[in-house]
Amino acid sequence: MASAKLFLKSGHPPTLLAAFLYFDFSFAVWVLNGAMGPFISDAFKLTAAQTGFMVSVPTLAGAFMRFPLGVLSQYIGRKNAAIVEMSMILAAMCYGYFFVRSFNDVLAMGVLLGIAGASFGVALSLGSGWFPPQYKGLAMGIAGAGNSGTVLATLFAPILATKYGWHQVYGFAGLMMLLPLGVMIFFAKEPPDREHQSFKEHIACLWEKDGWVFNMVYIITFGGFIGLSTFLPSFFYAQFHVTKIQAGQLTTLAAIMGSALRVVGGYVSDRIGGIVTLSVVLLLAIGLLLLTSTAPSLVLTTILFMLCFSSLGMGNGALFQLVPLRWPLTTAVAGSMIGEIGALGGAILPNAMGLSKTYTGSFAVGFVLYSMLAAVVLITLQFAQRKWVGRWVGKGGKPLEMPSVLTTEGATAAGMASA
Numbered sequence: 472m473a474s475a476k477l478f479l480k481s482g483h484p485p486t487l488l489a490a491f492l493y494f495d496f497s498f499a500v501w502v503l504n505g506a507m508g509p510f511i512s513d514a515f516k517l518t519a520a521q522t523g524f525m526v527s528v529p530t531l532a533g534a535f536m537r538f539p540l541g542v543l544s545q546y547i548g549r550k551n552a553a554i555v556e557m558s559m560i561l562a563a564m565c566y567g568y569f570f571v572r573s574f575n576d577v578l579a580m581g582v583l584l585g586i587a588g589a590s591f592g593v594a595l596s597l598g599s600g601w602f603p604p605q606y607k608g609l610a611m612g613i614a615g616a617g618n619s620g621t622v623l624a625t626l627f628a629p630i631l632a633t634k635y636g637w638h639q640v641y642g643f644a645g646l647m648m649l650l651p652l653g654v655m656i657f658f659a660k661e662p663p664d665r666e667h668q669s670f671k672e673h674i675a676c677l678w679e680k681d682g683w684v685f686n687m688v689y690i691i692t693f694g695g696f697i698g699l700s701t702f703l704p705s706f707f708y709a710q711f712h713v714t715k716i717q718a719g720q721l722t723t724l725a726a727i728m729g730s731a732l733r734v735v736g737g738y739v740s741d742r743i744g745g746i747v748t749l750s751v752v753l754l755l756a757i758g759l760l761l762l763t764s765t766a767p768s769l770v771l772t773t774i775l776f777m778l779c780f781s782s783l784g785m786g787n788g789a790l791f792q793l794v795p796l797r798w799p800l801t802t803a804v805a806g807s808m809i810g811e812i813g814a815l816g817g818a819i820l821p822n823a824m825g826l827s828k829t830y831t832g833s834f835a836v837g838f839v840l841y842s843m844l845a846a847v848v849l850i851t852l853q854f855a856q857r858k859w860v861g862r863w864v865g866k867g868g869k870p871l872e873m874p875s876v877l878t879t880e881g882a883t884a885a886g887m888a889s890a
Contacts, residue, residue, distance in 0.1 A: 478609060482601035487613060489659035490598030492651035493553050493590060494617025499624045500560055500587035500644050501529055504577065505701025505821075506628035506722075509708040509715040510637040515574040519709065523825020525574075526701040527818040528581030533588015534814035541592040541807025548661045549597040556593070557652045559586050564648065567641030580641070588814060592807025595791060599802070600662025604870045605741065608792030612737025615791055618784075619730030621700045622723050629704070629719035681797055682805065684855040685790060686812035688749060691756065691845045692786030694816020695779075696729050702821040703776065706834060711769045721773050729780030729787075736788025744867025746856045748789035753849040755782040757842050764838035789868075796864050796871075 504511065505526040512522045544552035563583035571580050598614030599607050631640045703725065707718040740748045759779040766772050791806065798805035823837035856868075865871045 478602075478606050481603055481606055482599075482610060483660055483662070485658040486601055486660050486662065487598045487610060489651070489655045490553075490594045490614040491617050492654050493557065493597075494594035494614060495620045495623070496617075496648055496651045497557070497560065497587040497590040497594070498618050498620025500564070500620070500648065501533055501584055502621050502624045502697070502701050503584060503628055503640060503644060504529055504581055506624040506704055506719055507632050507637045507640060508701070508705040509718055510629070510632045511574075511577055512705060514637070515577075517574070518825075519705075519828035520822075520825040522705050523702065523821040523823075525577060525581065526705065527698075527821040528578055529584035529588060530697055530701060530814055530817040530821075532582045532585020534585075534811045534818070536585055536589035537591055537807045537811040537814065538804075540589040541596075541804045541810075544593045544596070544807075545801070545804060549593050549600070550655065550659050550661045552593050553590070553597065553655050553659075554652065556586065556590055557648055557655065560648050561645050561652075563587075564641050564645030567638065568645065571638050571641065589807075591810035591814075592802075592804070595806050596795075596802045597659070597662065599795060601660075604796065604799075607795045607870075608737035608741035608745070608788070609734070610737075611791040611795065612734040612788040615737070615787060616730050616734045618696065618733065618787070619727070621697075621726040622730060625700070625704060625719040625722040625726055629716045633716060675801075681855070681859070682808060684851060685794065685797075685809045687848045687851055688753070688786070688790055689809050689813030690816030690819075691753065691841075691848050692749075692783050692790060693810070693813035694819060695756065695760075695841065695845075696783045696787065697814060697817035698820030699776070699780070699783075700726055700729075701817070702824050706824065707769075709828070710766055710834065711772075713769070721769075721776075724773060725776040725780040728777045729784035732781045732784035733788040736785030737792050738788075739785070740789040740792035740868060742869075744865070744869040745789040745792040746852070746859070746864070746868030748792075748868070749786055749852060750849065752782040752786040752789065753845060753852070756786065757845045757849065760838050760842035760845065764835040764842075766834065793864065793868055797859075 508522055508526050540552055540556060563586055566583060567580050571577060594617060595611050595614045599610035602610040628640050631643055703722040704718040707713050707721050708715060736748060756779060759775055759782060763772060763775045763779060794806050795802045820841055823840055824834050827837035828834050860866055
C-alpha cells in the first residue's frame with residue numbers, strides 16, 4: 472500500500488488515467504474488424520486467406536501511422552496529438568456507420584481503423600511522462616494495459632453485431648470514443664519531459680541498432696498479441712465450429728490475460744530487469760505457440776492461448792520498461808517506431824494463419840513458423856544485451872543508479888532530470 476502511494480504521488484494520476492482510457496478505447500476500435508471477422512466473412516463468403524488479409528489491414532494501416540503521430544506529438548504535445556487522433560477516429564466511425572456495405576468498403580474501413588492503432592507511442596509516453604525512472608516500467612505497464620480494448624471489442628462487438636447488424640457496431644464505437652476524448656481534454660496535463668529537438672534528432676532512433684533489436688522483440692510480443700487477437704475469433708469459429716458470440720468470448724478470455732499481465736510485466740521488470748523478464752517470456756511464448764499448433768481440444772487450446780497471451784503481455788510490459796531508459800528524451804518517438812514495427816508483425820500472423828489453412832488445410836504451419844521467428848529473436852536479444860548492460864542499463868535490465876541520456880548511437884549526455 473505504501474509503495475502504491477509513493478508511485479501515485481511521484482507522478483500525475485489523472486494524466487495516467489487519461490492515457491489508459493485513450494489507448495484502451497482506441498485499441499477497441501482498432502481491432503473491431505477482427506472481432507467481427509466471423510460476421511464479415513459470412514456476409515461476403517470469404518476464404519480463410521481473405522479473412523486473414525481483411526483483419527490484418529487495420530493492423531498494417533495503424534502500424535504505418537504510429538511513427539508520424541509520435542513525431543507530431545513532439546511538436547504539438549502528446550495531449551494535443553491524442554485529441555486530434557480521437558477526433559479523427561470519430562469521423563472514421565461515421566464513415567463506417569453510414570457508408571460501409573461491401574467487402575471493398577470493409578477494406579477501406581480497415582485503413583480508417585488504423586487511425587486508432589496509431590495511439591500507442593503517444594499514449595505510453597503521455598502516461599509515463601510525469602513519473603521518475605524507477606516507476607517508468609509500472610507507469611508504462613498501466614498505460615499499455617489499454618490493449619485491454621481488445622476485450623471490449625471481442626466481448627461486446629459480436630453481441631451488438633448479432634442484435635443490430637455488424638456495420639451498426641461502428642456507430643456504437645464512435646459514441647464510446649466520447650468518453651476518453653472528454654477525459655483527455657479536461658483532466659490530462661502535458662508532461663514536463665518533452666525535449667525540443669530537431670527533426671533529425673527526433674528520428675535518430677530509426678538508424679540505431681538498439682532500436683531494431685527492440686523492433687524484433689516487439690514483432691513477437693506485441694505482433695503476436697495483436698495478430699492473435701484479430702484472428703482468434705475467426706480461428707475458433709472455423710476450427711471448433713462454435714457460435715460467433717462464443718468465438719468472441721473465448722478470444723476475450725485470452726485477451727484479458729495479455730492485457731492484465733502487461734502491467735505485471737512492467738512491475739516485475741522494474742525489480743528484476745526488463746532483459747531478464749523478456750528472456751523468460753520469449754522462451755515461454757515459443758513453447759506455447761508450438762503447443763497451440765496442435766489444437767488438441769477447445770478447452771485445452773483456450774487454456775494454452777490464455778497462457779500464451781499472458782507471456783506476450785508480460786513481454787510487452789518488459790520491453791517498454793527499457794524504452795524510456797534507452798531514449799529518455801524522445802520516448803514518444805522511439806515508442807512509436809517500435810510500436811509501428813511491432814504492429815507490422817501483427818499483420819504477419821493473421822495472413823500466415825489464413826494462407827496456412829487455405830493451402831494445407833490446417834492452421835498449424837502458421838503457429839510453427841511464428842514460434843521459429845520468436846526463437847531467432849530470443850537469440851538476437853541475448854547477443855545484443857551484452858552491449859547494453861553497464862552502458863545505458865543495469866544488470867538484467869534494471870535502471871542504472873546514475874542514468875545517462877543517449878541521444879544518438881554511442882553518444883551520451885549527462886544531466887537527465889529525475890522527474
